[in-house]
Amino acid sequence: MIQVFKIGGNVVDNPVMLSDFLKDFAAIPGPKVLVHGGGVMASQMQKALGMTPVMIQGRRVTDQEALKVVTMVYAGWCNKRITAMLQANGCNAIGLTGADGNVICARRRPPVDIDGEMVDYGFVGDVKPEGVNTAFLNSLLAQGIVPVLCAINHDSQGNLLNTNADTIASSVAIALGEGTRLIYCFEKDGVLADKDDDSSVIPHISKDEFTRLKAEGVIADGMIPKLQNAFKAIEAGIDSVVIKHARNILNETGTILK
């Protein structure tokens, strides 16, 4: 079974949590892929360079200057530090953007209508499973090499594009196909029945239960697109999706979606 792990900016930005996570990740046997975000650091770097980060509906408007910053931060500092730390833990990692080995080709997002206004996100791309180069990923996995993907991809026309790490993770899992497990790691123990009670993790959620929990308002806000994404991946044929705390990847905890 191939396991695709995704960690968000909250893990990447926390040196202790990141170091602990990478130690555990290195210890997981079998073929695996890591996808990482790194959002907070990119905004900090934009501000340090006198730019003003512009976010619309949680996505960064990425002009040429912002693209330079996110590429430097995601593909440069975050991706290479993670790769070097994994190497130090005995895990033969390789840090990649989509341009590297043409591993992921994305499509630049056309301007979108948001509340009646056309928004051009700039150098922002959308990734689909068809854009994932599984031949190259499988060749790396067969050599025992662990791909570490950041949220920068390309359009095959020479442009780098800022893309969403959650979507990269689900697209890669779907492309790798049957028997692949997708594990979203974050700073909560799983999907909670009561968002203020960390011990209220729901161990299993089916598609029907998701519909019911959403209607009841138990699952709300940012968790909705995450779970929609997850069920789309399951419908596309992957084995399962697990949502769990980044500190628990060696334990059978969290919420399993199946």
Place this chain on the structure above:
Amino acid sequence: MIQVFKIGGNVVDNPVMLSDFLKDFAAIPGPKVLVHGGGVMASQMQKALGMTPVMIQGRRVTDQEALKVVTMVYAGWCNKRITAMLQANGCNAIGLTGADGNVICARRRPPVDIDGEMVDYGFVGDVKPEGVNTAFLNSLLAQGIVPVLCAINHDSQGNLLNTNADTIASSVAIALGEGTRLIYCFEKDGVLADKDDDSSVIPHISKDEFTRLKAEGVIADGMIPKLQNAFKAIEAGIDSVVIKHARNILNETGTILK
């Protein structure tokens, strides 16, 4: 024959020269590797972030903050832009630091005595041919994938290290062994007999001629370590070293050292 090309910061920093070079590089048949610098842009980024670049004998003193900047600039922006541009030219490039696939392991440089003063360069590494993972490089080349190496490597202990791109290029060429050609591309037509006359390119230089030209003062300054490095690579068994203008890689011009 494997060809290892090296371009310096002067090419990387010049958008037109870089774009023309990459178009030509993409058109070169057979197995090839690209090694690139990117020095000027790193100093600009340090200054934009309120840091003061410190260079001693042409090498950057690299503390933790400077390491972050050079990693962002070399491994992030420069490396990924070059890789995406090569992909757009139909060349299946993969951008790598030494940490990626453990392709180059460097050794942190201990403090050195410079004019009676001990200088600690910080996170600066030295690369040797023994540190080059030829199995992985050959596996990429066999798949028709073109490695694009930047000047960031790792020490296998989790530290990224800033290293010299010329030395990376010669170490990779030596490690790839017999029949490898090393091509240093820069903004002059070759080694000049008269530094003020661009048409005075010396077409061939042997080791003995190098010794003589150095004694006569024809070869001076920064060209001396470049050529010393080149002859070291030839003595270690590679086919030849060529020094030429970045715009001439499709032509049989420049200075051949053999």
